Amino acid sequence: MSYVKGLRCRECGKTYAVAPRVVCDCLAPLEVVYDVEGWKRTMTREKIASRPPNMWRYHEFLPLEGEPTCSKSVGFTPLVEAPRLGEILGCRKLWLKNDSVNCPTLSFKDRVVAVAINKAIEFGFKTVACASTGNLANAVAAHAAAAGLEAYVFIPDDLEEAKVLGSAIFGAKLVKIRGNYDAVNRLCSQIANDYGWGFVNVNLRAFYGEGSKSLAYEVAEQLGWRTPQAIVIPMAGGSLITRVGKAFGEMAEIGLIERKPFKLLGAQATGCSPITVAVKRGNPEFEPQKPSTIARSLAIGSPADGYYAARSIMNSGGAGEDVTDDEIVGGMKLLAETEGIFGETAAGVTVAVAQKFFKQGKIRPDEETVLCITGNGYKTLDAVQGKLDLGITIRPRLEEFEAAVPRAGQQVPVTN
Numbered sequence: 001m002s003y004v005k006g007l008r009c010r011e012c013g014k015t016y017a018v019a020p021r022v023v024c025d026c027l028a029p030l031e032v033v034y035d036v037e038g039w040k041r042t043m044t045r046e047k048i049a050s051r052p053p054n055m056w057r058y059h060e061f062l063p064l065e066g067e068p069t070c071s072k073s074v075g076f077t078p079l080v081e082a083p084r085l086g087e088i089l090g091c092r093k094l095w096l097k098n099d100s101v102n103c104p105t106l107s108f109k110d111r112v113v114a115v116a117i118n119k120a121i122e123f124g125f126k127t128v129a130c131a132s133t134g135n136l137a138n139a140v141a142a143h144a145a146a147a148g149l150e151a152y153v154f155i156p157d158d159l160e161e162a163k164v165l166g167s168a169i170f171g172a173k174l175v176k177i178r179g180n181y182d183a184v185n186r187l188c189s190q191i192a193n194d195y196g197w198g199f200v201n202v203n204l205r206a207f208y209g210e211g212s213k214s215l216a217y218e219v220a221e222q223l224g225w226r227t228p229q230a231i232v233i234p235m236a237g238g239s240l241i242t243r244v245g246k247a248f249g250e251m252a253e254i255g256l257i258e259r260k261p262f263k264l265l266g267a268q269a270t271g272c273s274p275i276t277v278a279v280k281r282g283n284p285e286f287e288p289q290k291p292s293t294i295a296r297s298l299a300i301g302s303p304a305d306g307y308y309a310a311r312s313i314m315n316s317g318g319a320g321e322d323v324t325d326d327e328i329v330g331g332m333k334l335l336a337e338t339e340g341i342f343g344e345t346a347a348g349v350t351v352a353v354a355q356k357f358f359k360q361g362k363i364r365p366d367e368e369t370v371l372c373i374t375g376n377g378y379k380t381l382d383a384v385q386g387k388l389d390l391g392i393t394i395r396p397r398l399e400e401f402e403a404a405v406p407r408a409g410q411q412v413p414v415t416n
């Protein structure tokens, strides 16, 4: 049984039946409308908590008609306390939502693709496709392979090697475009209508975005059915941060959690910061940029949900901030050295931006704060290449080791 009522234009309010569709006739994006009264009648904490630990424990809040038929093990990633990082940032109550271990492709994009692929199957598409900065391509390629669909992934031609190979391994057809993501996306908008393919972030975009909400439901449940006071989220197209705000609002509206204020805090790289610049100016109408940053997964100069992301941040009393490439690498190292989590460049953005927010007083030390770690560092090794201490090389001889590492007294007395 489905709680989906249809699609509605975010601007003019025109409604449409559930179908693959790029935008409204007025060119504004579409959103999914649900039976909120139905949620209120039927959804309880107990019902959700009794289900298996994956994102489908919230399936009534996602836009499928029936049960999911593939991508069943996505989500319910760990929410871990981060006291050592918190001490350095100046935060007494810090958590990390660790989507760098999401299943199967190690980024939060597994959530959005899980919904989009299931929706593509419901609609009867045989081929799925996407315009991607890397992680989305990996997820589409993997989920399509497991569902037995053909996949075409469109990517900029200068992506990290691990992200290219991480799509090719699944047998997806790669189309590398000489240009940045925004050029890739423009081409895909032209192709989507002609080829009869399910483009997860073009003609399935209204459904795809909804998958992001599952991250927020999980955070609230894992905190003991409440929202954090602050949540720091990396932004590319601006979909994730917008949907996190929407999901917390939905939970409060139907009484799953108490309605309390939460600040949405957006993080970008300085080399691609259209949304944070707009927030700092106090006007959600962003100016497109030409991206230049090592945080390639976030390098979208003309973000599709940028306006809504900026507006959500401003309405929540949050803030936006951006960091340089050096600060991004610093953030990646800090996260790894304090909490043992190797996040990708986007995680470096999130950690380094969070550090700025605490310094600026935009998040206070006693505010319960969640940082969203959205992708895995093993996919962006290029970013730390040449920037880490790789240690020493010696022959297998005790005297060489003793010369290289002087003994500084026994730490723990050992008898042998």
Ligand SMILES: *Cc1c(COP(=O)(O)O)cnc(C)c1O
Pocket: 107, 108, 109, 135, 136, 234, 235, 236, 237, 238, 239, 240, 241, 297, 298, 344, 346, 374, 375
């Ligand atoms: C896509 C992506 C994001 C942001 O996603 P949007 O919803 O487009 O803002 C954040 N982190 C990583 C690692 C991503 O791949």
Ligand SMILES: [Zn+2]
Pocket: 009, 010, 011, 012, 013, 014, 024, 025, 026, 027, 028
């Ligand atoms: Zn419209």
